[in-house]
Amino acid sequence: MFGQLALLQDLTPDGRLLFATRTVRLFAYGFLSVVLVLYLAQIGLSEAQIGLLLTLTLIGDTLVSLWLTTNADRLGRRRMLLVGAGLMLLAGLLFAVTGNFILLLIAATIGVISPSGGEIGPFLAIEQATLAQTIASQARTGVFAWYNLVGSFATALGALAGGGLVQLLQGQQVAAVTSYRAVVIGYALLGGLLAYLFLHLSRAAEVAAPTNQPNPVRGGFGLHRSRRVVVQLSALFALDAFGGAFVLQSIMAYWFYVRYGVEPAVLGAIFFGANILAGISALSAAAVAARIGLINTMVFTHIPSNILLILVPLMPNLPLAIIMLLLRFSISQMDVPTRQSYTMAVVEPDERSAAAGVTGIARTVGAAFAPYLTGLIIGNPAWLSAPFFIAGILKIIYDLSLYRMFISVKPPEEKTP
Numbered sequence: 001m002f003g004q005l006a007l008l009q010d011l012t013p014d015g016r017l018l019f020a021t022r023t024v025r026l027f028a029y030g031f032l033s034v035v036l037v038l039y040l041a042q043i044g045l046s047e048a049q050i051g052l053l054l055t056l057t058l059i060g061d062t063l064v065s066l067w068l069t070t071n072a073d074r075l076g077r078r079r080m081l082l083v084g085a086g087l088m089l090l091a092g093l094l095f096a097v098t099g100n101f102i103l104l105l106i107a108a109t110i111g112v113i114s115p116s117g118g119e120i121g122p123f124l125a126i127e128q129a130t131l132a133q134t135i136a137s138q139a140r141t142g143v144f145a146w147y148n149l150v151g152s153f154a155t156a157l158g159a160l161a162g163g164g165l166v167q168l169l170q171g172q173q174v175a176a177v178t179s180y181r182a183v184v185i186g187y188a189l190l191g192g193l194l195a196y197l198f199l200h201l202s203r204a205a206e207v208a209a210p211t212n213q214p215n216p217v218r219g220g221f222g223l224h225r226s227r228r229v230v231v232q233l234s235a236l237f238a239l240d241a242f243g244g245a246f247v248l249q250s251i252m253a254y255w256f257y258v259r260y261g262v263e264p265a266v267l268g269a270i271f272f273g274a275n276i277l278a279g280i281s282a283l284s285a286a287a288v289a290a291r292i293g294l295i296n297t298m299v300f301t302h303i304p305s306n307i308l309l310i311l312v313p314l315m316p317n318l319p320l321a322i323i324m325l326l327l328r329f330s331i332s333q334m335d336v337p338t339r340q341s342y343t344m345a346v347v348e349p350d351e352r353s354a355a356a357g358v359t360g361i362a363r364t365v366g367a368a369f370a371p372y373l374t375g376l377i378i379g380n381p382a383w384l385s386a387p388f389f390i391a392g393i394l395k396i397i398y399d400l401s402l403y404r405m406f407i408s409v410k411p412p413e414e415k416t417p
Contacts, residue, residue, distance in 0.1 A: 011143070012134050014205045018127045019150055021081075021197045025123060026151040028088070028190035030158025030249075030275065032183060033117035034268050035166055037250045038257065039180035043099040051375015053101075053108050054248070058368035060109030061120050062361050068122035069357025073207040073350065077126045078198060084122045085195035088112040092188025096181055112191075115371065117155050117249035117271070120364070125356035130205045132344040132352055137413050140344060141294065144337035145286040152279025152333060156272040159249075162186075163268020170264075207350060223354050226347035229409070230355045233343060236402050237359050238366030243394030245370030246387035247309065251378075252325075258384060260318045270322055274329040285334040293414055294342040299403045301334040303396055310392035313385030345411030 011019070040050045064087060072080040091111020098104060107113075112121040128144070135143050162183050169179035223230055249271060256262040256270065281301075289297040308328035315321040340356070347355040377383045 010135070010139070012204065014202055015131055015134055015143075017197060017200060018131060018205075019147065021123070021194055022127065022147060022151050023154045024190055024194050024197065025088075026117075026119070026154035027158040027161075028187050028194070029114035029120070030117045030155035030160075030271070031162040031190070032092075032158075032187045033114060033155075033249045034159045034162045034253050034271060035180045035183050035264060036113075036115055037254045038264065039177070039184060040104075041254075042177045042180055045101065045104075047375045047379040048372075049101060049375075051372040053104060054115045054250075054371035054375070055368050056105055057108040057111075057113050057115055058120075058245070058364050058371070061112060062364045062368060064110070064112070065120075065122040065125070065357065065364065066361045069125040069360065070354050072122070072126045072357070073129070073353045077130060077205055077207070077353065078201040080122055081126055081198045081201070082195055084112060085191055085198055088121065088191030088194065089188050090191075092184055092191055096184040096188060113187075115248050115250045117159065117275070119151070119360075122357065125360045126353055128340055128344060128356045129207070129352035133207070133349060134204075137345065137411075141289050141337060141341040142286040144341045145283045148282035148333060148337045148340075149279040152275045152282060156275030156279070159275060160268045160272035163264045163266070163271075167263065167265030167268075207353065223351055223358065224348070226351045226355055229346055230343075230351075230358055232405060234359050234362035236398055236405070237339075238362040239401070240395055240398040241363035241366035242370055243391045243398065245367035246374050246391040246394075248371060248374075251371070251374055251387065255313075255378070255384065255387075256318075256321075258378075259313075260321070262318070270325070273326055277326055277330040278333040281329070281331050282333040282337050285337050288334065289338050289341075294338045294345075294411060295403065295407050295409075297338045298335040298342070299399045301331050302399045305329075305332040306392040306395045306399070309395075310389055313388045342411055345413070346409060 037050055040053065041047075045053065065084075068080040068083060087110065091107050091113045094103065094107035094111065095113065098107075114120040127147075131143060131147065132140060165183060165186075166176075166179045169182060170176060253267045253271065256267060262270070285297055285301070288301070292300070305328050308324055309332075312321050312324045312328070315324055343355055343359055344352055374387050377386050
């Protein structure tokens with residue numbers, strides 16, 4: 001598995017920089033996610049208000065990211081990445097300085113906040129497109145696997161650091177709300193660091209101009225020849241994300257806190273381990289995909305992970321619940337680099353930013369309404385565990401649908417010569 005490390009030696013300077021920006025960004029997302037819902041509850045928001053806020057966070061991200069990603073190849077990838085980093089900084093600062101629900105709604109709608117600990121904003125789509133144009137098709141899945149591994153490790157460290165910082169501050173008799181606010185401020189500062197790093201991207205990161213081809217007639221969202229496959233993938237990815245958003249990392253942290261009284265530092269440790277396992281599972285995806293194909297890897301690893309998700313709330317005690325969660329994360333991310341690689345493989349090169357953006361936006365749209373529904377559900381103690389069951393069932397439906405629709409659509413490296 002780690003023999004694939006050699007793939008990273010061929011990365012361009014821009015490719016290495018994008019690995020660094022992903023590290024900073026995912027550390028920030030993990031740093032905030034463990035305490036986000038606890039912070040919002042501490043400043044006086046109800047479960048329904050928290051759910052609405054998280055939903056508007058995702059809806060706002062959809063609108064902002066849709067414009068940024070579908071125009072990145074035309075207006076400049078670096079420019080759009082800088083705008084995204086600025087919005088991340090802005091959202092963090094506004095969340096830190098106000099407890100007013102209306103102002104928080106505005107910050108959530110126009111800014112970039114990750115309630116899941118995972119990717120949000122325009123960054124992933126643009127970075128994927130940039131990486132894909134600098135590497136060979138045979139290396140693409142492997143590089144994407146390392147890219148996801150780095151992100152998972154960064155999220156894990158961020159979760160550990162966020163939970164540990166809160167525990168340390170509260171151990172020094174700092175008020176709970178103040179300790180949570182320190183994490184939010186840290187998130188904003190990391191957004192500023194991200195902007196600084198993006199400033200160092202070169203012109204080589206921009207879209208390569210097509211040669212010896214007429215300019216295509218572009219339709220909506222910057223797509224032309226690949227529009228149909230992107231629409232189909234987007235619909236499926238939206239369903240997957242809708243299911244997954246019932247169990248965002250911040251919501252699972254809240255579930256462990258309410259169900260078992262788990263302290264923030266322990267929550268950080270749990271999700272540190274979970275994200276480390278997720279990263280390793282993403283790395284192993286490249287080797288599996290080389291043997292059985294991208295679609296098979298996506299489906300045949302995702303279904304067992306969703307069964308394990310359903311089992312988490314059925315466990316009779318905390319240790320067994322943690323074990324089920326960690327087992328789930330140990331295979332849950334094998335579909336991520338394969339999904340990203342597959343999308344980049346089956347669309348035209350000059351549509352990659354747009355395709356990654358549209359499919360990413362579809363995931364955000366799919367995820368947008370689930371947190372609000374989750375807030376309503378977990379407001380009733382009797383339904384506290386229901387989101388795990390809803391998420392698992394919806395995501396299995398996605399897996400079966402993806403297999404049926406795309407098993408015959410092969411990426412170039414899987415086609416028989």
